[in-house]
Amino acid sequence: MHARLILFFLLLIAPWRLVSAHDDSLLARGKYLMESVVACANCHATPDxxxxxxxxxxLGGGxxxxxxxxxxxxxxxxxxAQTGIGRWTDAQIGKAIRDGVRPDGSIIGPPMPIGFYRNISDADLAAIIVYLRARPPVHHVVEASTYHVPLPPNYGAPMEHVAATSTRDTVHYGEYLANIGHCMECHTPRGDHGQLITAHLGAGGQVFNGxxxxSVSRNLTPDESGLKRWTDAQIAKAIRGESREGMHYKPPMAYAWYRNIKDSDMRALIAYLRSLKPQPFAGQR
Structure with missing residues (x-):
């Protein structure tokens, strides 16, 4: 009888323990992503x-x-609850991040890189949402954005399911990390109407004033004007914010977060960059 009571008690608490462990795992993954490659706080910061x-x-915005x-x-x-996303459901947060649609149906405009965030896997999206839920609430009223160009009606069909990318396929996983880190949002030239010229993916040349x-985005392709003669160690060092000459790079690249990218993910990112089609630098020299 005593053994049966113990077994009954274990069966009662087992589901809770599994959920708790699952939540802890999601939070750890979300913390890693948000404080490294995804780096949302680089933009969603609050003026001091x-x-x-x-x-x-x-993450208080502004x-x-x-x-x-x-x-x-x-x-x-x-x-x-009043000035942030405290009243949004998990599904609404996920739709905003991956589809660019707020709970009221309005479209989120640039510079939010929705085109790249559509690649976030279901598991990583869940992890990011758990992380956001765990952050301290910040009561901060933020003014609405204004656009002088029409926003798209949508960014494509709703993303119902995005499978996880295997880490065993190093180049493919590196591409996944580059997408959710929206590297090419800044390191690809833009046309006259602000659109990315994807035929020159990674060729750099965008100008950022602040x-x-x-700052001018660097050519990330394996061209002579890009990373062809850079070693893996030099590329990793640059992503973390330091030039080959030992000088610190300027913003807006999120070096404070990218320095937390673990070595295995950095190797995958570099493998992906080396797989890009070589392109001449797209900016002025």
């Missing part, structure tokens, strides 16, 4: 009222991207 030009990486086509303001994505001055 005590330091001009500085930001608090709390960072302004003032460009000719738009004045976009990063929203508050903390679980604050408090740091001017």
């Amino acid at each position: 009222s005590n330091r001009e030009g500085a930001f608090t990486n709390n 960072r302004v991207f003032d460009e000719p086509p738009f004045r976009a303001v990063a929203p508050n994505i903390t679980p604050d 408090a740091w001055g001017t």
Whole structure:
């Protein structure tokens, strides 16, 4: 009888233990992604009222991207019920991230890289949502973004299911990481209407102005003007924020987060970059 009671008790708590372990695993994965390759806080930061030009990486939003086509303001994505996403369901958060559609049906515009986030696997999307739910709520009212160009009616059919990418296929997994890290959003030239010229994927040349001055995205393809003569160690060092000469690169690249990319993922990213079609640098020299 005593053994049966113990077994009954274990059966009662086993589902809870499994769910708890599952949630812990998702949170760990979400923390890794958000604090490394995905780096949402690089944009969804809050201006620091005590330091001009500085930001608090709390996901409370408020960072302004003032460009000719738009004045976009990063929203508050903390679980604050009034000013953040605290009242959104998991499905609504997932749809916003992967489909670019808010709960009210409105379309999320640039610079949110929805075209790349559509590649986020179901498992990693769930992990990111668990991480967002676990963040401290920040009560921060953020102004609405304004666009001077029409937004698309949608970014394609709703993403119902995205399977996980096997880490055994190093190049394919590296492409997956580059997609969810939206590397090519900045390292691909744009046309006259702001569209990415995917025929020159990775050729760089975009110009970014900010408090740091001017940055130009580098050619990431294995061309002479790109990474052909770079070693893997030099590429890894650059992604983490330091040039071959030992100088620190300027923003807007999310070096503070990319330095947390684990070595195995870095090797996959580099393998993918080396697989790109060589392209001449797309910007002015």
